[in-house]
Amino acid sequence: MSAWQIWRQRLLRTAAAEPATVTVPAPADGPLLEIDNLQIAYREADGLRTVVHGVSLSVRPGEVVALVGESGSGKSTTSQAAIGLLPDNGQVVGGSIRLLGEDVTQAGEAQWRSLRGRVVSLVPQDPTASLNPVRTIGAQVAEVLQLHGWRDTAAVEQQVVELLRKVGLSRPELRYRQYPHELSGGMKQRVLIAMAVALKPALIIADEPTSALDVTVQRRILDLIDTLRRETGTAVLLVTHDLGVAADRSHRIVVLRQGRVQEAGETLQVLRQPQSSYARQLLADAPALSAPVLRAAEQGDAATATEWAVQVQAVEHHFPVPGQREPFKAVDGVSFQVRRGSTHAIVGESGSGKTTTIRALVGLLRPTAGQIRIAGEDVTALRGEALRQFRRKVQLVYQNPYASLDPRQTVWSIVEEPLRNFAPLPAAERRQRVQATLERVGLAPELQQRRPHALSGGQRQRVAIARALVLQPEVLVLDEAVSALDVTVQAQILRLLETLQQQLQLTYVFVTHDLSVVRQIAHTVSVLQHGKVVEQGTVEQVFLHPRSHYTRELIAAIPGTRSIDFVQSHHHPEETPGLLQPLAG
Amino acid sequence: MNALTHNEGLALRAPAVDPLQATVPPAAVAATAAAAAVAPPRARSWAQGLGLPLQRARQMPLALWLAWGVLAVVLLWAVVPGWFSSHDPLVGLAGQQLREPGAGHWLGTDALGRDVWARVVHGAVHSLSGALVAVGVGLVAGTALGLLAGAVGGRTDEALMRVVDVLLAVPSLLLSLTIIIVLGFGTVNAAIAVGVASVASFARLVRSEVVRVRCSEYVEAAFGSGGRFGAVLWRHVLPNSLTSVVALAALQFGTAILAIATLGFLGYGAPPPTPEWGLLIAEGRNYLSTAWWLTSAPGLVVVAVVLAVNRISVSLSGARP
Numbered sequence: 038m039s040a041w042q043i044w045r046q047r048l049l050r051t052a053a054a055e056p057a058t059v060t061v062p063a064p065a066d067g068p069l070l071e072i073d074n075l076q077i078a079y080r081e082a083d084g085l086r087t088v089v090h091g092v093s094l095s096v097r098p099g100e101v102v103a104l105v106g107e108s109g110s111g112k113s114t115t116s117q118a119a120i121g122l123l124p125d126n127g128q129v130v131g132g133s134i135r136l137l138g139e140d141v142t143q144a145g146e147a148q149w150r151s152l153r154g155r156v157v158s159l160v161p162q163d164p165t166a167s168l169n170p171v172r173t174i175g176a177q178v179a180e181v182l183q184l185h186g187w188r189d190t191a192a193v194e195q196q197v198v199e200l201l202r203k204v205g206l207s208r209p210e211l212r213y214r215q216y217p218h219e220l221s222g223g224m225k226q227r228v229l230i231a232m233a234v235a236l237k238p239a240l241i242i243a244d245e246p247t248s249a250l251d252v253t254v255q256r257r258i259l260d261l262i263d264t265l266r267r268e269t270g271t272a273v274l275l276v277t278h279d280l281g282v283a284a285d286r287s288h289r290i291v292v293l294r295q296g297r298v299q300e301a302g303e304t305l306q307v308l309r310q311p312q313s314s315y316a317r318q319l320l321a322d323a324p325a326l327s328a329p330v331l332r333a334a335e336q337g338d339a340a341t342a343t344e345w346a347v348q349v350q351a352v353e354h355h356f357p358v359p360g361q362r363e364p365f366k367a368v369d370g371v372s373f374q375v376r377r378g379s380t381h382a383i384v385g386e387s388g389s390g391k392t393t394t395i396r397a398l399v400g401l402l403r404p405t406a407g408q409i410r411i412a413g414e415d416v417t418a419l420r421g422e423a424l425r426q427f428r429r430k431v432q433l434v435y436q437n438p439y440a441s442l443d444p445r446q447t448v449w450s451i452v453e454e455p456l457r458n459f460a461p462l463p464a465a466e467r468r469q470r471v472q473a474t475l476e477r478v479g480l481a482p483e484l485q486q487r488r489p490h491a492l493s494g495g496q497r498q499r500v501a502i503a504r505a506l507v508l509q510p511e512v513l514v515l516d517e518a519v520s521a522l523d524v525t526v527q528a529q530i531l532r533l534l535e536t537l538q539q540q541l542q543l544t545y546v547f548v549t550h551d552l553s554v555v556r557q558i559a560h561t562v563s564v565l566q567h568g569k570v571v572e573q574g575t576v577e578q579v580f581l582h583p584r585s586h587y588t589r590e591l592i593a594a595i596p597g598t599r600s601i602d603f604v605q606s607h608h609h610p611e612e613t614p615g616l617l618q619p620l621a622g
Numbered sequence: 623m624n625a626l627t628h629n630e631g632l633a634l635r636a637p638a639v640d641p642l643q644a645t646v647p648p649a650a651v652a653a654t655a656a657a658a659a660v661a662p663p664r665a666r667s668w669a670q671g672l673g674l675p676l677q678r679a680r681q682m683p684l685a686l687w688l689a690w691g692v693l694a695v696v697l698l699w700a701v702v703p704g705w706f707s708s709h710d711p712l713v714g715l716a717g718q719q720l721r722e723p724g725a726g727h728w729l730g731t732d733a734l735g736r737d738v739w740a741r742v743v744h745g746a747v748h749s750l751s752g753a754l755v756a757v758g759v760g761l762v763a764g765t766a767l768g769l770l771a772g773a774v775g776g777r778t779d780e781a782l783m784r785v786v787d788v789l790l791a792v793p794s795l796l797l798s799l800t801i802i803i804v805l806g807f808g809t810v811n812a813a814i815a816v817g818v819a820s821v822a823s824f825a826r827l828v829r830s831e832v833v834r835v836r837c838s839e840y841v842e843a844a845f846g847s848g849g850r851f852g853a854v855l856w857r858h859v860l861p862n863s864l865t866s867v868v869a870l871a872a873l874q875f876g877t878a879i880l881a882i883a884t885l886g887f888l889g890y891g892a893p894p895p896t897p898e899w900g901l902l903i904a905e906g907r908n909y910l911s912t913a914w915w916l917t918s919a920p921g922l923v924v925v926a927v928v929l930a931v932n933r934i935s936v937s938l939s940g941a942r943p
Contacts, residue, residue, distance in 0.1 A: 399846060401842065401845070401846060425848050425850070426848075428846060428847065428848045429848060432846065432847065433843070433846050435839050435843060437839065440838060440839040440840065441839040441840050441843050442840055442843075443840040443844070443857075443858050443862065444840075444862070445858075445861050445862060446857075446858075454844065454847060454849070454857070455847035455848055457853075458847060458848035458849050458850065458853065459848050501843075504843070504847060505847075508847065508848070
C-alpha cells in the first residue's frame with residue numbers, strides 16, 4: 038500500500054468518525070494540497086509563455102481556501118493543475134504539487150484517474166455546459182460511482198437518489214429520471230456538486246461555481262457547499278473573482294495577479310489589513326465590501342413634467358406561448374419615473390422582465406400596453422423616421438462588450454457611425470466630436486485604429502459608452518453594463534459613469550442583478566420579480582427598510598455581508614466600518 | 623428548410639472539425655464525470671497537441687501549396703499562353719495527325735494535326751473566364767437574394783426561399799441545359815447558365831449567415847444608434863456574412879469548371895474549333911481506343927484544377943475565426 042493510500046484512509050477514517058469537527062481549525066495533520074513555487078507555461082506558436090510564476094499555497098483538511106484574482110491572473114490555471122486537467126498545451130515548468138503528501142506534479146493520466154473523484158474533485162463553472170444533454174441526471178451521477186467500481190445497479194441508484202437529496206434537490210426520485218434541460222441553472226449546479234461529492238473526496242475544487250447564477254441562487258449554492266463541507270469534512274479550494282464571495286466563504290484567501298501571489302493569509306486579516314497595494318485596491322474596488330455613501334435622491338414631490346426624464350406607466354409586454362391561449366406576461370404593469378440627471382436602477386434576476394422593460398424603453402420593442410415617455414415624448418407611439426430621430430435622445434449600452442461591437446470596424450468608425458446616421462456634419466466637426474468623446478471616456482489616441490478584438494473588456498465597454506455618448510443623448514440605458522467586467526475595471530467604469538453624469542447632466546437607467554453595484558451608483562431603485570415591481574423607492578429606503586420579502590432576500594444574498602463559521606467569533610464589525618458590516622442591520 | 627443550409631455549412635467546415643473530434647484522448651473520457659465536464663472547451667487544444675500526427679500537419683500546407691501552384695500555372699496559361707506553347711491551337715500541321723506524345727508534341731496531336739498541349743494551354747482562358755462568370759453570376763445574384771430574404775424576413779423571406787427550394791429541386795445540369803436552350807449556345811451563355819444553377823445554394827448560405835448576423839447585438843446597436851436599414855445592412859450585416867460565402871465561391875469555381883466542361887462536352891458550350899476543355903474531351907472521344915491522349919490530357923487538367931480549387935476552398939473555410 039503506497040504512502041498516499043495510507044494517508045487517504047487515515048483521513049477518511051477521521052472524517053467518518055468525526056463528521057462535525059470541522060468548525061475547529063484543521064488538525065495539524067499536514068496539508069491536503071500543497072502547491073509549492075508552481076510555474077505553469079503554455080506552449081504557443083512562438084514558444085513557451087509562462088502564466089503562473091511561482092505560486093505557493095496549501096489547503097488543510099476541512100478548510101476553505103479562496104483563490105481570488107481577475108481574469109488572466111492564473112487562478113484557473115493553478116486550480117486546473119491541482120486536479121491534473123491543464124489544457125494540453127499547458128505544462129508545469131517548475132515547482133511541485135502534492136496531494137495527500139504524494140508528489141503529483143508529473144503524474145500520468147492513470148494516476149490522476151485514481152485520484153480524481155476519490156481524493157480531489159471539481160465543481161465546474163458553467164452548469165449548463167457541463168452536463169451531457171442526452172443522458173439523464175441519474176445516469177450521469179451514477180457514472181461517477183460506476184467508474185470507481187460500484188457494480189450493484191440497485192445500490193448505485195439508491196446512492197444516487199440519496200446524493201441528490203443531500204444536495205437539496207426536491208423530489209430526487211423524479212430528478213433521477215429527468216434530463217438536464219428540465220432543470221434550472223441552480224439545480225444543475227446542485228447535480229454537479231452531487232457528482233463532486235459522490236465519492237467523499239478530501240478536496241473539492243470549485244472553479245467559479247456560481248458566477249453563472251443569479252444572486253439568490255448563488256447564495257443557496259454556496260450555502261450548500263458550506264453545509265456539505267461541514268458534514269463531510271471536505272476541504273474546498275474556491276476559485277473566484279468575487280472578493281465578496283471569498284470574504285464570506287473562506288478561512289484563508291490567496292490573491293493572485295498576473296500569475297503571482299500578491300497576498301495570502303487569514304481571510305479577516307487580509308480584509309482588514311491588506312499588505313499589498315493590489316489587495317488594497319481590490320478591496321476598495323469591490324462594491325460589496327466598500328462602504329459607499331448612499332446617494333440621496335432629491336425629494337421634491339412637486340416635480341413638474343419637465344423634471345422627469347423618463348416616465349414609464351403600466352407597461353405590459355406579452356409573448357404568445359405556443360399551444361396555450363394565455364400569453365406569457367414578461368412585463369406585467371411596470372411603472373417608474375426617473376428625474377433628470379439622476380440614476381434609476383432596475384434590479385431583478387433572470388426572467389424578471391428587466392431586459393424586456395428596457396428594450397421597450399429604448400424603442401427596440403413595442404410594448405403590448407402602457408406608455409413610455411422620454412423627455413415628454415411618447416416612445417410607444419413613434420414609428421419609422423420619428424422613431425429613428427428619437428434614438429438620439431436615448432442610447433443603450435449592452436452587457437457584453439464582446440458582442441455589441443462589430444468585429445470588423447475600428448474603434449474610430451464605431452464611434453463615428455452614429456454621427457453619420459444623423460445630421461450631415463462636416464467631416465472636420467465630426468472628427469472633432471469623435472475625438473472629444475473618445476477623450477471623455479478615457480480612451481488613448483493610439484487605440485483609435487484598433488479593432489475590438491485587440492482591446493480589453495474595459496476598453497471595449499468604454500468604446501460602447503463612447504458610441505452611446507457621441508449623439509449627446511439625454512438618457513443612457515445601461516443593461517448590466519459592468520457585470521461582465523473584473524472588479525477593478527468595473528469600479529473604473531462606474532467612476533467614469535458618475536463623472537459623465539455630473540458633467541453632462543445625464544439620466545441613467547441602470548439594469549443589474551447586482552445589488553452591491555446599485556448601492557454605489559443609483560439614486561432610486563425598482564425591484565422586479567416575475568414582471569412586476571415588488572419594491573420601489575430611494576436607495577436608502579430600499580436598502581435600509583426593505584418591505585418585500587424578495588428584496589430582503591436579495592439584500593441578504595449580497596456577498597461580503599457575512600463571515601464563515603468560526604471566524605465569526607472574533608468578528609467585530611464596529612472595528613472596521615463598512616467591511617463585513619451587515620447592511621440592513 | 624433550414625436543414626439544407628445547415629448541411630452546406632457542415633460540408634464546408636467538415637474537414638476542419640473532423641480531426642478534432644476524432645482525437646480527443648480516451649483518458650479524457652475516462653476521467654470522472656465531474657472532471658470530464660471541463661473537457662469540451664479544451665477539445666481544440668487537445669487535438670492540436672496530441673491528436674494530429676505531426677507528419678499530417680506538415681503535409682497539409684504542402685498540399686495547399688501545390689493547389690495554389692496548380693492554380694497559378696493555369697492562370698498563367700490563360701493570361702500568357704504564348705509563354706508555354708509556340709504552336710497555334712487552331713491550325714493543324716499537315717502530315718502530323720494523331721502523333722503520340724513525344725519530344726515534338728508533348729501531348730501529341732489530334733486528328734487534324736493540332737498540338738494538344740497548345741490546345742489545352744489556350745483552352746485555359748475559356749474555361750477559367752467561363753467559371754469566373756458563372757461564379758460571379760451565382761455570387762452576386764445569390765448574395766442579393768439571400769441578403770434580401772434574411773434581412774427583410776417575413777413573407778419576402780418565405781417567398782424567396784420557396785423559389786430557392788424549386789431551384790434546388792431541379793438537378794443543376796438539367797437547369798443549366800434549360801437555360802442554355804433559352805439563351806442560345808456559346809461560352810458566355812454556358813457560363814451564365816451554370817451560374818444561374820448555383821444561385822440557389824449561394825442564396826441559402828447567405829440567408830443563413832445574414833439571419834445569424836442580424837440577431838447579433840452589434841446590429842441591434844447599429845439600429846439603436848439611428849442607422850437606416852440599408853446602411854446597417856451594408857456596413858454590418860453584409861461584411862460579417864461574407865466569410866463563408868467566399869469559401870463557397872471558391873468551391874463553386876471548381877464545380878463551375880466541371881459544369882462548363884460538361885456543357886462543352888455535350889455540345890452546348892463553345893463551338894468548335896474553340897479549344898475549350900470540355901469540347902477537347904468530346905472531340906477526342908471518337909479516338910478513345912487509338913489516341914488516349916486526346917481525352918486523358920485535358921481530362922487530367924480539369925481534375926487537377928478542380929481538386930486544387932477545392933483544396934483552397936477548404937483552407938478558406940477552415941480559416942474562419
